[in-house]
Amino acid sequence: MPSIGFTEILVVLLIITLLFGGKKIPELMKGLGSGIKEFKQAANGTDEKKEESKS
Numbered sequence: 001m002p003s004i005g006f007t008e009i010l011v012v013l014l015i016i017t018l019l020f021g022g023k024k025i026p027e028l029m030k031g032l033g034s035g036i037k038e039f040k041q042a043a044n045g046t047d048e049k050k051e052e053s054k055s
Helices: 006-020 024-054
Strands: none
Touching: 006 024
């Protein structure tokens, strides 16, 4: 399986910029970051509940 090089990453970033525009990208990244944060909190919350039920 070939690895992804710098040129491929640059092309993908250029395509994303053309599709969404420079103003929309920060909003997308903010949404992605908050989604990841919520996922981590939910994962930690289920882990805590499992530990409490074991005790």
